[in-house]
Amino acid sequence: MFKKILVALDRSDMGKPVFEQGLALAKMSGASLMLLHVLSVEEEGVPYVQIGSSFDYYSGMTDQALEFQQQQWEKSKNQGIEMLQRLSAQANTAGVNAEFTQNLGSPGRVICDIASSWGADLIVVGRRGHSGMAELFLGSVSNYVLHHAPCSVHVVHLAASVKKAETGKETTSTFTSS
Numbered sequence: 680m681f682k683k684i685l686v687a688l689d690r691s692d693m694g695k696p697v698f699e700q701g702l703a704l705a706k707m708s709g710a711s712l713m714l715l716h717v718l719s720v721e722e723e724g725v726p727y728v729q730i731g732s733s734f735d736y737y738s739g740m741t742d743q744a745l746e747f748q749q750q751q752w753e754k755s756k757n758q759g760i761e762m763l764q765r766l767s768a769q770a771n772t773a774g775v776n777a778e779f780t781q782n783l784g785s786p787g788r789v790i791c792d793i794a795s796s797w798g799a800d801l802i803v804v805g806r807r808g809h810s811g812m813a814e815l816f817l818g819s820v821s822n823y824v825l826h827h828a829p830c831s832v833h834v835v836h837l838a839a840s841v842k843k844a845e846t847g848k849e850t851t852s853t854f855t856s857s
Contacts, residue, residue: 680708685799687715687790687824690762693805697835698766701803704833705775712770713797714779716759717786756781787823795829803833 686701688694698714705712763779770777782789794802806821821834 681710681800683797683799684710684801684803685713685715685794687802687804690758693807697803697805700835702770702773702775712775712777714763714766714777715793716763716781717789718756718759718781718783719786786820790824791827799830801831801833802828805835807837
């Protein structure tokens with residue numbers, strides 16, 4: 680079975696089922712967990728760091744914008760650490776040895792690098808279900824990990840109940856209005 684499971688988390692709705700499946704697998708196999716959050720501009724809610732600015736000639740505006748971006752970046756970092764601390768404590772309370780790390784970079788690459796350096800047997804990662812053009816432009820972290828991971832990968836898909844609930848709402852509203 681598995682001895683070391685890397686659980687790649689973000690702060691989206693996918694984070695909860697990814698953590699829960701990683702925790703369940705760790706309990707079943709007696710494995711340790713490494714909870715990983717990659718701080719990246721690709722994650723929803725993380726501010727885009729602007730390199731250049733069209734306001735260069737307004738130095739006050741540039742300074743204010745950079746200060747605001749720095750504050751938002753610090754907020755994102757703190758939220759990531761708080762999430763990791765909370766989930767690590769939850770795993771430890773459940774009897775699973777857990778540690779965590781937050782790293783900066785491209786999520787797929789960081790996940791594979793940490794899995795390799797930590798010696799993970801398994802990576803648990805979520806998949807939002809982007810396809811077609813969305814996947815082409817946004818990329819797919821899970822796809823990258825599947826093709827570059829140094830170990831087995833368990834992909835958690837968006838819960839079918841969430842998809843059904845959304846479809847059910849549309850269907851229900853269609854039926855009630857007819």
